[in-house]
Amino acid sequence: MKKSTDADLAMSKSAVKISSDLLSNPLCEQEPSFLEMVTAFDTAMKRMDSFNQEKVNQIQKTVIEPLKKSSSVFPSLNMAVKRREQTLQDYKRLQSKVEKYEEKERTGPVLAKLHQAREELRPVKEDFEAKNKQLLEEMPKFYSSRIDYFKPSFESLVRAQVVYYTEMHKIFGDLTAQIDRPGLSDEQRERENDAKLSELRALSIVADD
Template sequence: MSWNPFSRHTGSKKSLGVSRHAERELERDVKKLEELEEASKKLYKDGRRFTEANTALGKAEQKIVQGLMGSGLCQCDESFQADMVTWESQLEELQRHRQDMNSNIQKTFVDPMKKFSSVFPAVQSAVKKRDQSLQEYNKIKSKFSKYQEKERTGQNIVKLDSNRKALDIAQKEFDTQDNAVRQDVAKLYEGRTEYFRPSFGALVRSQLTYNTEAFKMYSAVASELFRNSKCSENERKDRMKQTLADMKALSITKDD
């Protein structure tokens, strides 16, 4: 939901306390922060989904191996059963590396995104407070202008002086908040890359470490599975096609 107060002033007359150009500049900067907030929330959610998907992938692969080990394929073929035992043992080790990766991603990516998102409520409050200060200044300014146009009676002069003092106070209050918001909004937006870069780097390093270990383990499994085979990958594919064709040619598999 938008927390940009400037959207309420679209099409309204120029604010008395600040130029239209200055107001539009701040509006653009605040809009950027609003978009940055949405982006950081999305990164947080996507990071969580990423770790959940990693966990689900590991469970799915374990189910495949467990299903094979419980099937007639393993029970009737000791060599194939030994291959599955090797695969299963590698998966157990790989699962530990996957847990380490998920833990690192949680600490270095997911948690930092959540912490970054937590700063925006305070920003929202500061922007709204500045907007309220501007509206209060405009209200007093309008009242002061009316007394300037009135007849210079004793009572009106007293009220004019009173409103002038109130206007000075409102002006100082608004200037203080306006300067603080403008400076801090710019600094927050400019610092986004410096904050995000380490998290993105850690995400890549975590995946690199995990995938390096995964490559080693799958290579070991592949070496075990094909230890007695001197066929190339294409030759293995051709053999599988031929075996399937031979099976389909059996009398019990032929279509009537």
């Protein structure tokens, strides 16, 4: 998303640079009709850049920043899983210790050590069961909520694009009405360009490659 908005801004800034360069071209001083066309184009490009900036700002606030906040939750989640895993290892270690004493002959010293091992195991077992229960209850909720969290951002992204492209349709529609010669097809324009290029190539000062 960040790469997309950066590319959008670069595109509109480049378009404004093109119109600015055209305005400073000597042709605009020599041809009033061309100056009028370029001025209309420059105004359209600046309007496009302004709306594009609004779109990017909207996406930043309603898409990029919420996703950053969402991703910040994952370290805490991962830490909870790691704490549960560490507690599980402690639980297994102490459980193994209890089982080892249970397998030995029930002498006084062994029974004492067995009792001590069980006492050590009890709080660790309770801690593990609490952490495990919490994850079993909350992980599905966390997983199922991800769509609900993302929906508003996705809707905002679509709305921002709709507003932007609606304005672009108006801007370029107005621009076309100002500078376009109606009735000419792209093929006719291409033939005109080819004809002009042939005239240029026919000049004696143009080298024949």
